[in-house]
Amino acid sequence: MGVPVTFLDKYNPDQFEIVGILNHGCDSEYDLAKPILNGKEKFSRILIRRKQPIPLPYASEATVSMAAEESAS
DSSP states (O other): OEEEGGGGGTOOTTTEEEEEEESSSOSSTTEEEOOEETTEEOOOEEEEEESSOOOOGGGSHHHHHHHHHHHHO
16 A cells, blocks of 8 residues: 555554555665656655455354355255
8 A cells, every 4th residue: 555655653563564665666676666646746655565464354264154054054
């Protein structure tokens, strides 16, 4: 996800990892692209990724077990 540079004030390294930056697309191996929207260059963005995925309520074992029981009846 691309976030503003001001995100660094609130950055929690236990929750997110920084994977790159959108700046010019050529400064370094971590500068992945140019932030352009509707043909206009936008401000730089930091690319982050959540370390632990959010558990989805519909994909829990209990839900899958209940669905299997219902289809067996």
